[in-house]
Amino acid sequence: MTPRPRATALRVLPALLLVCLAVAGPSIAPHPIDAPLTAPFAKPGSDAFLGGDQLGRDVLSRLLAGGRDLVLSSLLVAVLVTGCAAVLGAIGALRPRVGRLVERTADLVMLLPAVLGILLVTLSWPDGGRFAVIAAAVVLGVPYAVRLVAGAASPVAASGYVEAAAAGGERLWHLVLREVLPNLRATLLALFGLRFVAAVYLVATAGFLQVGPQPPAADWALMIRENSSGILLNPWAVVAPSAAIALLAMSVNLAAAAIAPQTGRKAVTVL
Template sequence: MSSAALAPSRAPRARVLLAVAPGALLTLLALTGPLFAPRPMDEPVTAPYAPPGPAALLGGDQLGRDVLSRMLHGGSALIGGALAVAVAVTAVAAVLGCFAVLSPAVGRLVERGADLAILLPPVLGMMLLALAWPGGRLAVMAAATGLGVPYAVRVVASAAAPVAASGYVEAAAAGGERLWHLALREVLPNLRATVLALFGLRFVAAVYVISMAGFLQLGPRPPAADWALMIRENAPGALLNPWAVVAPSLAVGLLAVSVNLAADALTPAARRAAVGAR
């Protein structure tokens, strides 16, 4: 095969790698950050809101702690929590969405749940659930999962409806296959592109909800190193040391954007694989 024929296949692969690389590098840095932190995250090393200097490359926070060290310690909890929420929401939605298009009873329950979720603003719902079940980050993660599932199920059900009406699914149903087999073996494997794109969206939504919980002090409590909590704590001194607020804000924004770009880049490849498997 000539190099000209290989070029088109290499170009999309290179674009996918370029889109995935920022998110992967940022996630790796956040997870391994504590190993590279120059100082303990709770040790005051400068005056409060000190500007960047040799003792603290990004300056000090409201208590004089090293902003860089706290940045390197604060990403793993946010990424881990958002990843757990995204996986839980996507998995539950994928299963329920497939059952919803095959079972009218499940479909009605999904519609009612989605209608209730639309009536309740996400931030308000998260506050109510987190306050009713005090538990720090776990309560926030549970609230984010519970509020995200109804929306996600509706997305999966919309994508699964044409698949459920296809000939091979009807043939399997006529052959006596059970509901769980139709949902998990016939419908779900053809929704890989939708599920992957949904995972990226739910990850970004989870970052938003968990970060918002940090701003509202519903998640981790001081002196925990958390990007969202750092923004709230250091906002009063933003004019003295902007990096205490800018650095965690950039980290949260870059994390959400990079994961969304990675999901968008991987979705076409998943769609081609799904079509080829039919």
């Protein structure tokens, strides 16, 4: 392995490990996540490596079980936001009138504060829950992503080979999928990493506000909210899920940044 691929692998590996651990966490939790094991906010010991939470449940078990829904929800949000932004941004670059309409709509949506947007969508959604949080995160994320993709797609749309394809009678979807988006792979991959980080924080914020997952569910954001009153008794009940959220967001963003330049160079080489 040459130095550059080795460095890329080292930056991608932490993200893969954290995502795999979060997804497999419920299966490897050492204790039931709902059964009291210690005294409330008990210090770490042999029975509970990270101590107990406000109800005496094992913090480590709830930490392992609390990341899967957050990871899967954030991945889904990042995929939907990146996909929608890629299509809308490319169409806007190829059709300026449509692009102006998309940008004005995005400007209006961006005026809505993130927390207020989460509350509006989740509280008006029937029964709320995780799908409402995902919908809110997509609605709030697409406007920012569209502006970025449209800016990157404009030079591509104005290039000679795209104009030649359009003059040859190729349809709009062919221009979007075959001519523009393949040359934005680096931008889209970097955007995916950024939107995943934003989705992690939005989904975690919803959990902290208790408009997504509800107690007694094991969720990292809920753990922070529920155990904040006992942070001086057992800091791990709050520090552990907080660190897990931060490390997950940071590692995925670094992994996307490590891969994006290589993907971009491949796209240019093909052309």
